[in-house]
Amino acid sequence: MRDTAAAPALSEALLDWYDRHARRMPWRVGPAARAAGLRPDPYAVWLSEIMLQQTTVAAVKSYFEAFTRRWPTVEALAAAEDADVMAAWAGLGYYARARNLLKCARVVVSDHGGAFPADHDALLKLPGIGPYTAAAISAIAFDIPATVVDGNVERVMARLHDEHTPLPAAKPILTEHARALTPAARPGDHAQAVMDLGATICTPKNPACGLCPWRPVCAAWGAGTAAELPKKTPKKAKPVRHGIAYLARRVDGAWLLETRPESGLLGGMLGWPGSDWVGLEDTPRPAPPIQAEWKTLGEEARHTFTHFHLRLALCTALVPMDRTPGRGTFVPAEEFRPADLPTLMRKAFDLARPR
DNA sequence: AACACGGGGTA
DNA sequence: TACCCAGTGTT
Numbered sequence A: 001m002r003d004t005a006a007a008p009a010l011s012e013a014l015l016d017w018y019d020r021h022a023r024r025m026p027w028r029v030g031p032a033a034r035a036a037g038l039r040p041d042p043y044a045v046w047l048s049e050i051m052l053q054q055t056t057v058a059a060v061k062s063y064f065e066a067f068t069r070r071w072p073t074v075e076a077l078a079a080a081e082d083a084d085v086m087a088a089w090a091g092l093g094y095y096a097r098a099r100n101l102l103k104c105a106r107v108v109v110s111d112h113g114g115a116f117p118a119d120h121d122a123l124l125k126l127p128g129i130g131p132y133t134a135a136a137i138s139a140i141a142f143d144i145p146a147t148v149v150d151g152n153v154e155r156v157m158a159r160l161h162d163e164h165t166p167l168p169a170a171k172p173i174l175t176e177h178a179r180a181l182t183p184a185a186r187p188g189d190h191a192q193a194v195m196d197l198g199a200t201i202c203t204p205k206n207p208a209c210g211l212c213p214w215r216p217v218c219a220a221w222g223a224g225t226a227a228e229l230p231k232k233t234p235k236k237a238k239p240v241r242h243g244i245a246y247l248a249r250r251v252d253g254a255w256l257l258e259t260r261p262e263s264g265l266l267g268g269m270l271g272w273p274g275s276d277w278v279g280l281e282d283t284p285r286p287a288p289p290i291q292a293e294w295k296t297l298g299e300e301a302r303h304t305f306t307h308f309h310l311r312l313a314l315c316t317a318l319v320p321m322d323r324t325p326g327r328g329t330f331v332p333a334e335e336f337r338p339a340d341l342p343t344l345m346r347k348a349f350d351l352a353r354p355r
Numbered sequence B: 001a002a003c004a005c006g007g008g009g010t011a
Numbered sequence C: 001t002a003c004c005c006a007g008t009g010t011t
Helices: A004-021 A031-035 A042-052 A057-070 A074-078 A082-089 A096-112 A120-124 A131-142 A151-160 A171-181 A187-200 A219-223 A343-352
Strands: A240-250 A255-259 A301-304 A309-319 A329-331
Touching (some): A004 A171, A082 A096, A120 A131, A131 A187, A151 A219, A301 A343
Antiparallel strands (some): A240 A255, A255 A329
16 A cells, blocks of 8 residues: 555545444444434543453443443543442453543543543543544544554554554554545544454454455555564563462451552552562561461462563461451451452452352 | 553464 | 453653
C-alpha cells in the first residue's frame, strides 16, 4: 500500500466489510439504531474502552454488563464506594485502571457537569485516558476523525505497508499510516472496523488473508510476509520471586484480610497479610499478623505477573475469638466473597480454605 | 526511554 | 511449561 490517494476507497471497502461482519458487543450501537440516528452513550464508550485496555473482548463482556447494571451513569459511578468498585473490578487485572476509573468519573462530574468532553485534548487530560482511549472516545462517541492506534491497528498497518521496522520503534510510522487512512465520514466505525479486522482476520498468528477486504492492496500479502509482521524487539525473561502469605480463619468463619497500599502491585485491592516478594528463596519471614498456631501448607500459590513469576508460600491458622490482629481486619464469613479478591489472592484462598 | 502493571489464551 | 497479547502512568 503506497498510494495514499487510494485511502478513501480503502476505508469504503473496510466499512462495507464492517457493516456485514461487525461483532455484536454490549457497548456497541447496532446498524439499525445508528441508521435511526442514535449515538453511542459516551459513558458506555469510555467504560468499555478502559476495560478493553490490554484485555480481550471476551474477558470484558461480563464486567461491562455488571458495571453498567450497577452504575448506569457516570454520576452513579462517581458516587460509588472505592471498595465496591475495586471488588467489582477484581479478576480483570491492571487495577490502576479501576482507581483511575473512579478518579475520572469524579472529575467528569465535578469539572464537566457529568458530560464527557467532546474534545481530544480535554479527554487526554483525564485520569486513565491516554492517546489510544482519547482517540477512541473522540471517534466512537463524538464522530471526530481522530486516529485510533492500538495493537491491532499497529499489526494491520505493519502488514498493509510491509513495514519491517520492529516495534516499538515503528510506532510513529504505523501511526502515520493509520492517520492517512482515517476518513472524515464514520470515523468511529472506521476505527472499530480496523480493530475488528485485526482481532478476527489480520490475527497475530495464521492471519485469514483469504477473507480480508484489503488483501488486494496489502503489501505483506504480495511479499508473503504477513505472518511474520509486525517485528518486535525481543523481551527479557521473567525472574522468579518468592514470598509468604498468612491466611487466618477465626473460629466464627471470619477471614483476616488487609487492603493493599494504593500504589504498586495489586494496589488498592484486598489481600492476605504477608511478606514482600523478593528474588531470594530463603528470606527472613515477617511476624504473623496475629498470634496463633501457624502451619505451613505443602503447596505454594503460583502466579505470573507482567514481569515476574511468583511462588507464594502459604501459612494457615485457626484463631480463637479473643485474639486481636496486629495487621489487617477480620471480614465476617457472610461478607467475604472470594470473587472480590485479585486472582493471586483467590488462588491462595482456594489452596488454604478448609475442605 | 525504560519500567511497572494482571490475566487469559494457545502451542 | 512457555510464549503471546495489549495502553497508561511513573521515573
